[in-house]
Amino acid sequence: MQKHIVTAFEEELQNLSQKISKMGGLAENQLTMAIKSLENNDYELAKRAILSDKSIDKLELEVEEEAILMIAKRQPMALDLRRIIVTIRISSDLERIGDLAKNIAKRVIKINGRTPKSLVSGFSAMGELAKTSVKNILDAFAASDVDKAIIVWQNDKDLDALYNSIFKEITEHMKKNGDHIDYCTHLHFAAKNIERIGDHATNIAENIHYMVRGEMLSDDRPKSDLIKIS
Amino acid sequence: MTDLQQRHQHLQKRYAAERRFKAYGLAAIIFALGFLAIMLVTITVSAIPAFTQTYIKLNVEFDQKVIDKSGERNVVEMRKSDFQKIIRQGIYDLFPEVTKRKAKKKLKTLLSSEAGYHISSALLSGDKPDLGFIDTKREIWVKSSDDVDSFIKGFINRDIDEDKRRIKDNQITWIDQLQADGRLERRFNWDFFIFADSRSPEDAGIRGAVVGSFFTLLITLVLSFPLGVLAAVYLEEFSKPSKITDFIEVNINNLAAVPSIVFGLLGLALFLNFFNMPRSAPLVGGMVLSLMTLPTIIITTRAALKSVPPSIREAALGIGASKMQTILHHVLPLAMPGALTGAIIGMARALGETAPLLMIGMVAFIVDIPQGVTDPATVLPVQIYIWADSPERAFQAKMSAAILVLLFFLVVMNAIAVMLRRRYERRW
Amino acid sequence: MSENKIANKYQVRDVNVFYGDKQALFNIEVDVLENQVTALIGPSGCGKSTLLRCLNRMNDVIDVCKISGDILLDGQDIYSKKIDVVELRARVGMVFQKPNPFPKSIYDNVVYGPKIHGMIEHKSDGDEIVETSLKRAGLWEEVKDRLDSPGTGLSGGQQQRLCIARAIAVSPEVILMDEPCSALDPIATARIEELIDELKEKFTIVIVTHSMQQAARVSQKTAFFHLGKLVEFGDTDQIFTNPHNQQTQDYITGRYG
Numbered sequence: 001m002q003k004h005i006v007t008a009f010e011e012e013l014q015n016l017s018q019k020i021s022k023m024g025g026l027a028e029n030q031l032t033m034a035i036k037s038l039e040n041n042d043y044e045l046a047k048r049a050i051l052s053d054k055s056i057d058k059l060e061l062e063v064e065e066e067a068i069l070m071i072a073k074r075q076p077m078a079l080d081l082r083r084i085i086v087t088i089r090i091s092s093d094l095e096r097i098g099d100l101a102k103n104i105a106k107r108v109i110k111i112n113g114r115t116p117k118s119l120v121s122g123f124s125a126m127g128e129l130a131k132t133s134v135k136n137i138l139d140a141f142a143a144s145d146v147d148k149a150i151i152v153w154q155n156d157k158d159l160d161a162l163y164n165s166i167f168k169e170i171t172e173h174m175k176k177n178g179d180h181i182d183y184c185t186h187l188h189f190a191a192k193n194i195e196r197i198g199d200h201a202t203n204i205a206e207n208i209h210y211m212v213r214g215e216m217l218s219d220d221r222p223k224s225d226l227i228k229i230s
Numbered sequence: 231m232t233d234l235q236q237r238h239q240h241l242q243k244r245y246a247a248e249r250r251f252k253a254y255g256l257a258a259i260i261f262a263l264g265f266l267a268i269m270l271v272t273i274t275v276s277a278i279p280a281f282t283q284t285y286i287k288l289n290v291e292f293d294q295k296v297i298d299k300s301g302e303r304n305v306v307e308m309r310k311s312d313f314q315k316i317i318r319q320g321i322y323d324l325f326p327e328v329t330k331r332k333a334k335k336k337l338k339t340l341l342s343s344e345a346g347y348h349i350s351s352a353l354l355s356g357d358k359p360d361l362g363f364i365d366t367k368r369e370i371w372v373k374s375s376d377d378v379d380s381f382i383k384g385f386i387n388r389d390i391d392e393d394k395r396r397i398k399d400n401q402i403t404w405i406d407q408l409q410a411d412g413r414l415e416r417r418f419n420w421d422f423f424i425f426a427d428s429r430s431p432e433d434a435g436i437r438g439a440v441v442g443s444f445f446t447l448l449i450t451l452v453l454s455f456p457l458g459v460l461a462a463v464y465l466e467e468f469s470k471p472s473k474i475t476d477f478i479e480v481n482i483n484n485l486a487a488v489p490s491i492v493f494g495l496l497g498l499a500l501f502l503n504f505f506n507m508p509r510s511a512p513l514v515g516g517m518v519l520s521l522m523t524l525p526t527i528i529i530t531t532r533a534a535l536k537s538v539p540p541s542i543r544e545a546a547l548g549i550g551a552s553k554m555q556t557i558l559h560h561v562l563p564l565a566m567p568g569a570l571t572g573a574i575i576g577m578a579r580a581l582g583e584t585a586p587l588l589m590i591g592m593v594a595f596i597v598d599i600p601q602g603v604t605d606p607a608t609v610l611p612v613q614i615y616i617w618a619d620s621p622e623r624a625f626q627a628k629m630s631a632a633i634l635v636l637l638f639f640l641v642v643m644n645a646i647a648v649m650l651r652r653r654y655e656r657r658w
Numbered sequence: 659m660s661e662n663k664i665a666n667k668y669q670v671r672d673v674n675v676f677y678g679d680k681q682a683l684f685n686i687e688v689d690v691l692e693n694q695v696t697a698l699i700g701p702s703g704c705g706k707s708t709l710l711r712c713l714n715r716m717n718d719v720i721d722v723c724k725i726s727g728d729i730l731l732d733g734q735d736i737y738s739k740k741i742d743v744v745e746l747r748a749r750v751g752m753v754f755q756k757p758n759p760f761p762k763s764i765y766d767n768v769v770y771g772p773k774i775h776g777m778i779e780h781k782s783d784g785d786e787i788v789e790t791s792l793k794r795a796g797l798w799e800e801v802k803d804r805l806d807s808p809g810t811g812l813s814g815g816q817q818q819r820l821c822i823a824r825a826i827a828v829s830p831e832v833i834l835m836d837e838p839c840s841a842l843d844p845i846a847t848a849r850i851e852e853l854i855d856e857l858k859e860k861f862t863i864v865i866v867t868h869s870m871q872q873a874a875r876v877s878q879k880t881a882f883f884h885l886g887k888l889v890e891f892g893d894t895d896q897i898f899t900n901p902h903n904q905q906t907q908d909y910i911t912g913r914y915g
């Protein structure tokens with residue numbers, strides 16, 4: 001890709017991408033802390049995870065402002081336009097990821113280490129999958145790598161499948177132990193949150209695809225067997 | 231020394247240089263204007279005498295025996311009679327003491343030799359003139375001879391040797407006496423503007439040359455302006471670049487630089503000798519001058535056409551005007567001020583042209599005012615040339631006066647050029 | 659695309675243009691659809707203006723300009739001998755880069771075209787044409803009280819609208835615009851763009867512009883030219899968000915050269 005004639009524009013674009021990487025790094029870190037605190041029932045870590053959400057929120061605002069300014073100043077076209085628009089969307093996805101991680105961390109305090117032994121490994125696996133997704137999707141964005149993004153997008157079904165099985169297990173557990181319902185509900189929301197993080201990663205994947213190819217990912221994402229509501 | 235000071239000094243130098251440059255330009259203009267002023271003043275001063283003429287008051291007896299021998303009051307016959315004789319008698323009567331033949335002869339040369347003719351044509355003008363003057367004695371003003379005129383104007387010094395001046399001692403005595411009696415008067419010389427050329431300076435006028443110049447320029451304009459504009463339009467708008475158009479272009483530029491006398495020779499060989507056109511006629515003069523002005527008009531018109539912005543052509547063509555419509559409706563009107571300026575510059579040059587007209591005989595001595603373009607005529611610059619060549623002192627003044635008239639016409643033409651341009655420009 | 663059955667106004671087929679030995683356009687194939695605005699964009703010297711000037715044979719004026727291939731207007735080759743160039747230009751109006759009203763009154767500017775095409779029998783015909791043309795060009799309200807004042811006395815934007823009124827006065831089918839706003843301020847430009855939007859209801863418009871934003875705003879189809887070749891031709895919406903060609907992408911994002 002040739003460079004822009006206007007170097008300031010080029011720099012602004014790079015700056016925007018760097019901010020996204022930074023946000024991604026923070027979100028990833030926050031997610032790691034939240035999962036870890038859930039596994040180890042680590043209050044301190046949970047608190048740190050909650051606090052670190054502020055800097056992500058701040059970065060999101062910055063990205064948004066800069067992007068709007070760039071649209072006003074540079075009137076970007078084609079790839080540049082898509083890049084800036086996608087950056088805004090990704091930053092909002094990352095902010096949501098941060099929120100969800102914070103929410104998990106908050107629930108750690110309520111759950112208070114009462115996670116049933118049988119579920120701990122499931123949560124660890126989910127957390128691992130979610131972290132990998134977030135990490136990979138950030139790499140894909142940094143490298144504008146559509147193929148990598150598509151892999152993340154397709155792999156989301158694994159996370160969904162894992163969530164479904166955890167969902168069943170938690171329901172089973174609640175059926176058996178009626179007095180565990182309160183912390184189990186928190187556990188369930190934690191699991192749901194991790195699953196949502198995976199969805200945001202797929203959102204980002206779709207946006208990367210649009211940014212690079214100029215088209216929406218049209219096919220329906222392969223979904224694993226949905227929860228049967230009825 | 232600080233940077234600022236250095237810069238300041240540099241700036242001062244630059245200002246000084248600029249002031250000097252301006253001063254040089256101003257000096258050049260003052261120098262040129264100075265020469266122009268000197269020239270104008272010299273010519274005007276030497277022309278002033280030509281605008282006055284000395285008249286002598288005589289008591290003339292209109293003797294019927296002289297002016298109407300048959301007694302039939304036939305005006306046509308009377309016009310042929312010798313009015314000069316009765317006027318001569320008038321001056322003899324003033325000086326009865328002069329009786330010798332030789333002295334009388336000197337006495338009568340105080341009067342213009344054409345005075346009688348002028349008196350008769352003044353009194354007997356029209357079909358039924360009032361003939362009441364016959365056999366009466368009347369007081370009339372008669373033109374003096376050019377020698378008397380020159381003497382009165384101070385061009386003849388009474389102190390030099392009698393042999394060396396044209397006015398003799400006894401004539402001076404008479405003139406002094408006439409002056410003492412109040413019988414001499416200098417009047418504004420209207421005749422200068424009314425008469426054509428004459429052998430006697432007191433009767434020589436500019437009218438013939440002015441009319442000749444007018445006819446000549448008329449022919450020049452009528453021939454060269456349409457031809458020049460059409461040629462320019464063709465060359466500029468229609469001709470495709472080719473060897474032939476290049477050749478034509480080079481030749482037009484060369485023609486503009488050809489010495490004018492060559493055109494005169496061409497006119498002599500072609501118009502006079504081959505086509506047998508009348509000699510000395512404004513028609514031929516105009517044709518010769520057209521040849522000379524044509525290149526100027528073509529070149530300036532082409533420049534004017536070129537300066538019409540191409541956007542105007544595009545605009546016209548863009549809404550479907552044909553090439554001819556584009557040129558006639560838009561390009562040519564915009565180029566007109568330029569073309570007119572070119573034409574008037576060419577005309578002004580033609581007005582001052584002498585050499586080619588000498589070749590076709592317009593230098594001939596012509597006493598009649600031309601009535602048409604085929605009548606023999608002369609033109610202003612040639613008239614100046616003729617008078618410059620004449621020995622009489624009075625003709626020198628006439629020459630300067632003629633130069634002033636010529637300059638006046640040039641100024642008028644330039645003013646017309648400016649006016650026409652303004653008018654056109656205001657319309658757009 | 660074909661669901662509305664929009665007719666092809668112009669079909670440009672395999673057009674090559676030469677200025678002397680230099681080839682300015684190479685094998686151009688473009689379709690101009692009726693009642694649409696087609697924008698021609700590209701860097702200076704890319705041949706977009708050349709193509710525009712081929713569409714009403716304005717290049718005829720240039721002696722060294724030679725053209726091969728077919729340009730069909732309503733299916734008829736405009737370079738065939740049967741077509742009279744004056745008539746063609748009455749059907750295909752043109753608006754130029756620099757506003758170039760005639761140095762005449764506003765009225766005479768508008769009425770000139772109809773006059774030379776014999777569209778006016780009575781003076782009232784002229785009055786009517788002048789009024790409708792100026793109204794359509796959005797200039798009527800501003801100049802109706804001073805139709806006798808010179809057209810050159812108007813502001814740049816007004817002059818350009820006068821030129822548009824002059825072009826539409828002869829009821830053309832197509833209006834060609836060669837960078838019509840490049841000499842105008844943004845407000846005047848906006849006015850002209852608004853006008854172009856309205857005019858496309860009645861006319862087919864081909865516009866050459868250096869402003870990509872303008873092309874994006876006013877046109878439905880965009881053709882990108884580079885070094886005399888048509889690089890990409892497609893829907894404006896697609897060209898400016900997702901061009902298929904890398905050269906187009908580089909040009910419209912400001913990475914060209």
